[in-house]
């Protein structure tokens with residue numbers, strides 16, 4: 001294997017990084033040796049479940065069903081009523097992925113490892129390229145509390161790398177809802193996001209193939225009600241891409 005000047009530069013900058021900004025893995029406490037890994041070490045990333053595309057997913061919502069390749073189209077049966085067309089994720093929401101997603105809710109930065117996987121998932125998951133990327137919006141109150149929208153951080157990265165424009169303003173969350181808690185069942189989650197979204201600039205979504213992005217997909221009801229609002233305003237298609245997928 002030949003070593004390129006870029007490899008040498010990366011390894012020099014990683015050495016400087018580990019001296020100047022020593023980062024310990026938030027999961028195991030060992031050193032993180034590469035900036036690309038973010039807040040989790042290489043060994044903990046190795047244990048994460050990142051989808052390769054050869055698993056069996058629900059064709060519509062992307063629920064992970066098994067590690068074997070599908071022989072026929074498979075559906076989970078729980079997403080029939082959802083309004084989006086297809087949802088996919090980079091990997092399972094646990095371990096390194098869960099820690100990294102919690103981190104981007106506090107720091108508006110995507111590690112290059114996650115960024116690269118996100119680009120691959122975006123390219124490989126959908127049949128047709130999107131016209132516009134729309135991040136799942138936060139309520140004005142939440143945006144003020146947090147200072148940024150983590151879904152927009154993800155969307156902005158994809159927009160730059162895939163050369164797809166991002167629209168942060170045409171979809172709004174008009175209802176402020178309490179933070180979803182882990183114990184919330186599907187009914188409670190659904191009630192908290194039903195009718196929470198509105199399209200403020202319908203002309204900009206009409207007939208568009210939209211890629212809705214968020215950090216995590218849990219029950220799918222948030223993405224579904226966003227898609228409902230977008231389709232009511234004439235969106236042709238709404239696909240969903242998230243970093244994590246709760247199982």
Ligand SMILES: [Zn+2]
Nearest residue numbers: 025028041044
């Ligand atoms: Zn670790």
Ligand SMILES: [Zn+2]
Nearest residue numbers: 058061076079
């Ligand atoms: Zn499904």
